[in-house]
Amino acid sequence: MRTHVLGIDLGGTKVSAGVLDHNGQIVGRARAKTRAWRENDEVFSTIAQVGHTALERAGIDSQSLDALGIGSPGPLDPDTGYIIDSANLRFDNFPLGPRLATEFGCPVVLANDVDAGTYGEFRAGAARGASDVLGVFVGTGIGGGIIANGKLYHGFSKNAGEIGHIVIRAGGPKCNCGARGCLEALASRTAISKDIRKAIRRGRRTIVTKLLSKKAESVPSTTIKKAFQKGDPVVTKIVTRAAEHIGIALGSMVNLLGPEIIVLGGGVIEALYPDMIGVIEKSTRTVAFEFAMKGVQIVKCELGDDAGIIGAAMLATELKPSSQPA
């Protein structure tokens, strides 16, 4: 009997897998470095290996798998299971869903990684019970997921939810995507990092200089947190401004989408939530209509790194599969 579901969270840095039993409990795990610079086939074999190891540790074989769900950086096509192209992963029109279906002999659902994380929080985490949810994950980049009327929303583009790439400061700093003033260019770790580096180049004094080697291009979230908590004025100002920008985006989203719960996650949030949330909420309220904010909760994700695994697994049992075994 097919009793278990495999959830995989594929990232540019690491790939994690978890086997969920019929109660939604993780009964086996595995993870490995993605080493995304390698050939597609090598990366795929790491993904498959991580999945098999998780099954082994759960004490089941793939015949017991009801379905497999995988969250991956996009853009991707959830209908065909293909990754369209993913800079981080060097996947270009890669049949990730079909390959996994063959490998594990079960139906596969392919979803955007942030969508999977949002869905995990919606079904089993901080956004349980709500019907209209916005997930916002602030890390190296900024990603989002939209739950509308209790369902993951894909849109016609099949890749809706890119809240990192809404413009909130027209004419603002250049974003990796080529546009100017995207939220990601103002409030991601990359943006915070850049601003700190710029301040240092301008001769501003900050303890980040001591905490970090001069060569390091990017400033890790933990270093930002340390500097913030020591009251470093440069970092405090930069983090506060990032939080204000996040709040402006959330306020816009309250007006546009009217969510009940906004779940915040990702490396920057995990490190700085208590320090940032006050500023984020205040800034949200400068933009959001009062009536639209009534009853709205802005909360931290509960599942941490498991959100993607659990969300992918839940989607695997609830959505039409992207790919079927031959």
Place this chain on the structure above:
Amino acid sequence: MRTHVLGIDLGGTKVSAGVLDHNGQIVGRARAKTRAWRENDEVFSTIAQVGHTALERAGIDSQSLDALGIGSPGPLDPDTGYIIDSANLRFDNFPLGPRLATEFGCPVVLANDVDAGTYGEFRAGAARGASDVLGVFVGTGIGGGIIANGKLYHGFSKNAGEIGHIVIRAGGPKCNCGARGCLEALASRTAISKDIRKAIRRGRRTIVTKLLSKKAESVPSTTIKKAFQKGDPVVTKIVTRAAEHIGIALGSMVNLLGPEIIVLGGGVIEALYPDMIGVIEKSTRTVAFEFAMKGVQIVKCELGDDAGIIGAAMLATELKPSSQPA
């Protein structure tokens, strides 16, 4: 037998009604000035009168009404039929749905006016056949409506779609809503009007000065169009900038919502569409991901003033009623 549906479009300036037969054809119409400064009961009696006149002209009585749909400025509660408060209409917690249900003896659906307009274009106009639609109406203010997976999206706030109040230039000009840099503060007729007035105060030469009495605070869309088409440099620059801001917002929406069709409507668009659309599209593409723009159409509304009437009538037959007759 109940065979007809009454659609009403309630605005701050005028109220229009149309009777739709079972083929969706308008078989009777009426309209009147809202004169919104009057007491609630007086305004309500104008709305009722316009509805009755449309029925008369269609040659039917209210016993033949299957349902009534009304689009109104919000915020409002589509579940109870109450207008929460509407600055334009002086309606404050007003039971518009229940009152109309009693008046016409049929179920009533109350919807946001822009939602009704978007729904009309979705069901019978420029966005027919699409499942994921964004309606953007640029007039005195800027409103929006979201169709997601073939359904009007309300969100938890019950008033989603306020695209006029997403911030696209943080720290930008003050909006009527209190925030800074909202799309409405950058690209509505009010914003364009303000910018033209400001240019005149600064001594810039523009033919608007000739076209308009000095006292007139706001510049009508027709005057803006005339000046633009005569190549007036001040107006050309201001309208172009407004179009660029609209494009930035649309590009953000393509990334966030991934719509198939974006329908543009409202006074500014009706007057300036051919002049603005090139700039709007170009600006949209500076922000939208290429993969997300694939197959996306940005089109002008087809139903004009009828969109609201038709959309309200369609919603009346398709949604759960806000209010039932006693």
